[in-house]
Amino acid sequence: MSLSTQTQKRLPQIKASLLKGLNYEQIGTKCGVTEKTIDRDVKAWVDSGDFENWIKEEWIRLHQIVMNESPVEAYRNLTKLVGQMLTRKIQAKSEITQTQRVLHLHMWKPEQIAES
Numbered sequence: 001m002s003l004s005t006q007t008q009k010r011l012p013q014i015k016a017s018l019l020k021g022l023n024y025e026q027i028g029t030k031c032g033v034t035e036k037t038i039d040r041d042v043k044a045w046v047d048s049g050d051f052e053n054w055i056k057e058e059w060i061r062l063h064q065i066v067m068n069e070s071p072v073e074a075y076r077n078l079t080k081l082v083g084q085m086l087t088r089k090i091q092a093k094s095e096i097t098q099t100q101r102v103l104h105l106h107m108w109k110p111e112q113i114a115e116s
Contacts (some may be wrong), residue, residue, distance in 0.1 A: 003048055007041045014041060015054065 003011070010031045017027040024038040031038065045051045067074040 003041075003044055003050070007044055010038075010041055011045065014038065014045070019058075 010033070013031050014027055017030060022030070024042070025035040028035045028038045042051075063074060063078075066077075
């Protein structure tokens with residue numbers, strides 16, 4: 001899904017405002033639109049997939065700051081995330097394995113032997 005031209009124009013202001021902790025009404029005022037317009041812009045942004053990329057980029061940027069200021073804390077939190085990822089992968093693999101199990105039941109009936 002692509003973003004409208006107007007949404008693309010407002011997106012840098014929306015991103016910066018979200019990082020400052022502003023709500024949709026405040027962002028709308030800064031952009032000269034209503035809160036509903038910002039809500040629609042953000043929904044379109046999320047649906048486009050670009051929001052997830054932005055979140056990941058922000059996480060990396062902030063991780064670098066935390067890593068420089070408190071490497072032990074950064075390591076602990078990163079280790080927790082890796083552990084959660086591994087747990088999810090194991091659970092997903094387990095679910096796939098369980099759904100792939102199929103019970104095959106073969107019935108065998110001997111032919112009736114003709115009496116001689």
